[in-house]
Amino acid sequence: MGEKKxxxxxxxAQGLGYSSAESLISxxxxxSLIDLNTEKLRQSAAALDCEYSTVDITDVEAVNNFFLQxxxxxxxxxxxxxxxxQRLDAISITDQKLVIDxxxxxxxxxxKAALKLLQSSPSSSIVNLSSLAAMTNSPNLGLYAAxxxxxxxxxxxxxxxxxxxxxxxxxxxxxxxxxTSENYKGQAREMREKxxxxxxxxxxxxxxxxxxxLVSDAASYVxxxxxxxxxxxxxxxxxx
Ligand SMILES: NC(=O)c1ccc[n+]([C@@H]2O[C@H](COP(=O)([O-])OP(=O)(O)OC[C@H]3O[C@@H](n4cnc5c(N)ncnc54)[C@H](O)[C@@H]3O)[C@@H](O)[C@H]2O)c1
Numbered sequence: 001m002g003e004k005k006x007x008x009x010x011x012x013a014q015g016l017g018y019s020s021a022e023s024l025i026s027x028x029x030x031x032s033l034i035d036l037n038t039e040k041l042r043q044s045a046a047a048l049d050c051e052y053s054t055v056d057i058t059d060v061e062a063v064n065n066f067f068l069q070x071x072x073x074x075x076x077x078x079x080x081x082x083x084x085x086q087r088l089d090a091i092s093i094t095d096q097k098l099v100i101d102x103x104x105x106x107x108x109x110x111x112k113a114a115l116k117l118l119q120s121s122p123s124s125s126i127v128n129l130s131s132l133a134a135m136t137n138s139p140n141l142g143l144y145a146a147x148x149x150x151x152x153x154x155x156x157x158x159x160x161x162x163x164x165x166x167x168x169x170x171x172x173x174x175x176x177x178x179x180t181s182e183n184y185k186g187q188a189r190e191m192r193e194k195x196x197x198x199x200x201x202x203x204x205x206x207x208x209x210x211x212x213x214l215v216s217d218a219a220s221y222v223x224x225x226x227x228x229x230x231x232x233x234x235x236x237x238x239x240x
Pocket of ligand 1: 010011012013014015016017034036037055056058059068079080081082106129130131132133143171172173174175176177178179180
């Protein structure tokens with residue numbers, strides 16, 4: 001891995017994880033992608049010419065084995081996340097347990113397994129993926145928004161617990177990815193665009209650019225922060 005800094009991105013096969021990998025690689029980082037979607041992972045790693053490994057972050061042993069074989073780690077991007085929007089009267093406990101398992105325990109497994117490597121780096125950081133949903137209290141989200149509130153709490157807690165490793169989170173708003181494309185079909189996109197102060201839906205690189213900044217030396221005094229990347233939506237909705 002040479003002198004280059006090394007980042008691991010969970011859920012890196014597509015969407016925001018893939019875009020963050022692109023951005024870090026163009027900043028000169030070595031990147032390893034992990035994901036449970038092997039086929040997509042293989043294609044994405046080939047396109048980016050980077051390392052990859054099939055790892056389900058809910059599988060603690062697989063996560064430990066992955067981090068054990070890494071020679072160096074300077075940044076961990078806890079990006080893998082899932083959502084199962086459901087009304088409370090029709091909620092599936094099994095589905096919502098999986099949301100907690102991936103979004104909270106998956107993140108915990110990765111941080112715990114990566115800790116020794118991050119502590120050995122002269123300057124390391126963690127970026128967690130929260131969501132605008134953690135602060136906007138939308139209906140029918142099952143435990144997704146609650147899982148991201150937990151991520152925000154853990155981000156601040158770990159910033160204290162793990163210093164000098166910096167721990168920050170990004171909270172994307174409405175970003176068009178493979179995972180969210182269903183939400184932007186037909187008129188839905190236009191309606192959403194009208195609600196967003198900057199007048200457009202976000203693109204993955206809007207988030208990736210901020211992730212790149214947060215792991216860089218330019219952010220060496222940024223710690224314990226949640227940065228929303230939402231085109232201003234958390235400030236309100238413009239009247240149009
Ligand atoms: N796109 C948005 O608008 C948006 C908004 C707010 C927050 N987020 C958060 O950003 C992150 C990425 O979102 P996205 O839109 O790119 O999602 P996506 O569904 O397009 O991609 C998520 C990736 O995570 C992988 N993954 C899922 N479970 C996994 C597991 N157990 N182990 C390993 N990999 C797993 C998937 O295979 C997929 O490749 C998520 O944490 C999501 O909650 C996204």
